[in-house]
Amino acid sequence: MTRPRAEVLHAEALHKRYRSDGREVVAVGGVSLTLEAGEVLAFLGSNGAGKTTCIKMMSGLVRPDAGTVRVLGRDPHQDARALTQVGVVLEGTRNLYWRLTSQENLEYFGVLRGLSGRQARRRATVLLERFRLSDRARTQAQELSRGMQQKLSIAVGLVHEPRLLLLDEPTLGLDVEAAEEVKVLVRELASEGCAVLLTTHQLDVAQELAHRVCILHGGRVVAEGETQALLARFSAQRYVIQLEEPPSHARLQSLQSLGASAQGGEVTWPGPAEGLYGVLQALAPLPLLRVERDRADLTEVFLKVTRPEALPPERG
Amino acid sequence: MHGLFLAELRRSWALFRRYPGEVVTMLVSLVLVFLMLFWGVRYVAGPGSGALGDRLDGLIVGYFLWSVATLGLNGVGWAVQGEAAMGTLEQLFLSPFGPARVFLTRVAADLVVQLGVLLTVLGSILLITGRTLALSPGVVPVMVTVVLAAWGLGFALGGLALRLKRIPSLLQLSQYGLLFLVTTPWEDWGDTGRWVGAVAPLAPGAALLRGMMARGEPLELADFVIATLNGLAWLGLGLFLFHLAERHVRRGGGLAGY
Numbered sequence A: 001m002t003r004p005r006a007e008v009l010h011a012e013a014l015h016k017r018y019r020s021d022g023r024e025v026v027a028v029g030g031v032s033l034t035l036e037a038g039e040v041l042a043f044l045g046s047n048g049a050g051k052t053t054c055i056k057m058m059s060g061l062v063r064p065d066a067g068t069v070r071v072l073g074r075d076p077h078q079d080a081r082a083l084t085q086v087g088v089v090l091e092g093t094r095n096l097y098w099r100l101t102s103q104e105n106l107e108y109f110g111v112l113r114g115l116s117g118r119q120a121r122r123r124a125t126v127l128l129e130r131f132r133l134s135d136r137a138r139t140q141a142q143e144l145s146r147g148m149q150q151k152l153s154i155a156v157g158l159v160h161e162p163r164l165l166l167l168d169e170p171t172l173g174l175d176v177e178a179a180e181e182v183k184v185l186v187r188e189l190a191s192e193g194c195a196v197l198l199t200t201h202q203l204d205v206a207q208e209l210a211h212r213v214c215i216l217h218g219g220r221v222v223a224e225g226e227t228q229a230l231l232a233r234f235s236a237q238r239y240v241i242q243l244e245e246p247p248s249h250a251r252l253q254s255l256q257s258l259g260a261s262a263q264g265g266e267v268t269w270p271g272p273a274e275g276l277y278g279v280l281q282a283l284a285p286l287p288l289l290r291v292e293r294d295r296a297d298l299t300e301v302f303l304k305v306t307r308p309e310a311l312p313p314e315r316g
Numbered sequence B: 001m002h003g004l005f006l007a008e009l010r011r012s013w014a015l016f017r018r019y020p021g022e023v024v025t026m027l028v029s030l031v032l033v034f035l036m037l038f039w040g041v042r043y044v045a046g047p048g049s050g051a052l053g054d055r056l057d058g059l060i061v062g063y064f065l066w067s068v069a070t071l072g073l074n075g076v077g078w079a080v081q082g083e084a085a086m087g088t089l090e091q092l093f094l095s096p097f098g099p100a101r102v103f104l105t106r107v108a109a110d111l112v113v114q115l116g117v118l119l120t121v122l123g124s125i126l127l128i129t130g131r132t133l134a135l136s137p138g139v140v141p142v143m144v145t146v147v148l149a150a151w152g153l154g155f156a157l158g159g160l161a162l163r164l165k166r167i168p169s170l171l172q173l174s175q176y177g178l179l180f181l182v183t184t185p186w187e188d189w190g191d192t193g194r195w196v197g198a199v200a201p202l203a204p205g206a207a208l209l210r211g212m213m214a215r216g217e218p219l220e221l222a223d224f225v226i227a228t229l230n231g232l233a234w235l236g237l238g239l240f241l242f243h244l245a246e247r248h249v250r251r252g253g254g255l256a257g258y
């Protein structure tokens, strides 16, 4: 690791169970993680996996049954100063007053998060400009489009310049264009040094945005790692060789004797990597179009770690 | 804290003037209320005011007392309920000030807006009709003690609203309790009555106002101290109960309407 370590969030062994209708639900059963400045971490999990509960415990909103949270070394459940460093946009709840304008919302919530009136006004102007909402400064939140509302929500979450931003399902319910804008924003914020933790059940969002992914299932972390490493770890050992035209019958037989298979012009070698050269030799000197290692995408990783039994049978 | 108060004031004001139709309706009905008070129509002043004597200044003080006490009593409860319904409640829990201080400044700001409107309307009518009121300045601090106790009860109701999410009928019923507290003449009922009258929320302040307005008694320091202690004690108790409710919802995660 050459990146300078600047730990913004540290959560250790978080547990939370809820009682509802006399039943006990383990919402989160031991989640630990750290997040550094400039990093985007995606919490990936299906409905009920415990993502929102984790975010609420990290933001000081819900008290964990066990475990600790530190934001820049401070416990948000004990020390109100920690809250000045956290921005939260929760799913399903709002951080906007429908009847207040964009400007009024930003100014009000700025003060609520500990800014002075003047600081809040300045931040409101800056954020409206940055989120391209300046021409909507005097529009009531209820009259903005869904995408603009979401942008304003994120702006409100950022009004006090927190070092940690927690986003719960930030692209849910947005049209493609608005979702794209939100993604761009998240990338920018991270590049400016903000630590971002976002939850999503949309795998493509996680794959596009996150440096690291944490897959949550039944309140536990079932897989965690740098996005690329995780994809590589769960990728098959398989290689696909694309030929310009289908191999002759004789070549097919020698390929099959090596353990490779072919369909039309596409030859598949199930691995390992060293054996690939034997296959290429058997193909020489046919013109190749490409040689590629099969890559998993997060959907496959997700399915493998959350329900191995439901995985489709190996292709090829 | 000061900044938060200004922000709440701005928020109250922005919401107030956002709906000119509602503002006009409210101003017109206020003007009507005051005009009827001027003509001596007692019942419009709210059920509490008759006890403050039947002179104009008694009726008007009674009306003010009734307005600020009901707003104080219901303000936090309605706010919690409204924020829960809009989905913004959690944001107040994310503030470093914490929800109790936010709601306290909010009811204070709402009170300022409400008083501003009431006094403007009243002042204009006095100017136009050329009448004057003979009010002792002691009325104001006594009114403050009543407001403090009303806020205390309001926070207790607010705590209940936090846990139950919707308590509209309780909030409406609470006005009858308020009526009982403000109008019962404990001071006429011997020693026991005097004790109860000192301890019951809002009671000592209301009794003082009755003495001053209906019987023209001067404000005794000892009575005022009792009323102040009463107001502070009930406010403290209400904030404590609210705090317990806050802890409960943070534990049970019951903030988002589960």
Ligand SMILES: Nc1ncnc2c1ncn2[C@@H]1O[C@H](COP(=O)(O)OP(=O)(O)O)[C@@H](O)[C@H]1O
Pocket (backbone or CB within 6 Å): A018, A019, A020, A025, A026, A027, A028, A045, A046, A047, A048, A049, A050, A051, A052, A053, A054, B252, B253, B254, B255, B258
């Ligand atoms: N306040 C609550 N009371 C009771 N059960 C809850 C509460 N909040 C969440 N749960 C339950 O805890 C589990 C995790 O929920 P949640 O954290 O919202 O998951 P996610 O955000 O990943 O969909 C679910 O089974 C949910 O029903």
Ligand SMILES: [Mg+2]
Pocket (backbone or CB within 6 Å): A051, A052, A053, A091, A168
């Ligand atoms: Mg969720």
